[in-house]
Amino acid sequence: MYLKGIYDASNVPGFALGSTMMGFSIIAKEAGFNFWMVMLTTATVWGMPGQVAFAGLYAVGASLFLIFIAVTLANMRMMLMVISGANILNIKKYKLSLFRQVIIFHLMAITSWAQIGHMKDKLIDDDLIKYYTGFSVSIFMFGMTGTLIGFYIGDIISNEILRILIFITPLYILLLVVNSKETFNKISVYLGGLLVIIFYPIAGTWSILISGIFGGSIALLLTYKLKK
Amino acid sequence: MNIEYTNLEKVLAIVLACLATGIWRLIGAIFYNKVSEDGILIKWINAVAYSMVSAVMMMILVYPSGILANTSIEHRLIALGIGILLMVLYGRLIYAILISMISFGIFVTYL
Numbered sequence: 001m002y003l004k005g006i007y008d009a010s011n012v013p014g015f016a017l018g019s020t021m022m023g024f025s026i027i028a029k030e031a032g033f034n035f036w037m038v039m040l041t042t043a044t045v046w047g048m049p050g051q052v053a054f055a056g057l058y059a060v061g062a063s064l065f066l067i068f069i070a071v072t073l074a075n076m077r078m079m080l081m082v083i084s085g086a087n088i089l090n091i092k093k094y095k096l097s098l099f100r101q102v103i104i105f106h107l108m109a110i111t112s113w114a115q116i117g118h119m120k121d122k123l124i125d126d127d128l129i130k131y132y133t134g135f136s137v138s139i140f141m142f143g144m145t146g147t148l149i150g151f152y153i154g155d156i157i158s159n160e161i162l163r164i165l166i167f168i169t170p171l172y173i174l175l176l177v178v179n180s181k182e183t184f185n186k187i188s189v190y191l192g193g194l195l196v197i198i199f200y201p202i203a204g205t206w207s208i209l210i211s212g213i214f215g216g217s218i219a220l221l222l223t224y225k226l227k228k
Numbered sequence: 229m230n231i232e233y234t235n236l237e238k239v240l241a242i243v244l245a246c247l248a249t250g251i252w253r254l255i256g257a258i259f260y261n262k263v264s265e266d267g268i269l270i271k272w273i274n275a276v277a278y279s280m281v282s283a284v285m286m287m288i289l290v291y292p293s294g295i296l297a298n299t300s301i302e303h304r305l306i307a308l309g310i311g312i313l314l315m316v317l318y319g320r321l322i323y324a325i326l327i328s329m330i331s332f333g334i335f336v337t338y339l
Binding site for chain 1: 232237238241242244245246249250251253255258259260261272273274275276277278279280282284285286287288289290291293295296298304308315316319322324325328332333
């Protein structure tokens, strides 16, 4: 099952994530990150929206406090992914220490989480956690390799290609979130995207926080009103 | 705006970014068997998270810095619109990304 996980990760998911991390690496380098900062960010944060938020805010010289808040909020969904992923993997059964659980969940990115959701009916508990281990470790390796290549590729390839690679990252994430199953999350995505365009000229980088809170709250309220 | 961070601030920034994500994973690991996935609080957190992620990405596309700033906003938004339209109509992520990316490449190279 480990091998099946590795095999499945080595197809579209691995290459898509590798390209995305390549895009992040280029953005981060442009923002002023050095090699170790880029590699450490991918390895320790391992959550694309938070990484991009970090690089984006770093580029404009935002305060460390704002970086912390933005990354915290951008990766808030990790908690939900961990809760949902733990239930799918039936982690409780294995009586793992908190430290080991944190290691397992550190590897849980959108791709791995979506994959185990897709495979949960096809594999039984023990096979599923083995599959997840093989898959998530491989995806992590693809991500690190993409980050490494991205950091150096920026010096070799032309600006024409570079701007397309940089465009992939926000595009990939926006298309991923716009496809959310829940209606209120979909509305949140559209509202957040629209509100930041209005608020950014007034509030600068704080517009992310403002747009997030307003967009999410309005979307939730709207969905409940429409249901009633 | 271009502010230079000191080496200590750079290290601190990475530590904070790591903590900012790790904290949610840790909370998830502690509370996964106690928190209801259908509760209103979780729904709100999720909605705000989705909205913020979208806001960050739109900020990068609409108010970019660096190389992306040398492309026109119309090209970026039309290419994104194509991707979203394909995603909404067909739900195939890879095709939507590919076509949107190719469209963007054509726009910025030939228009």
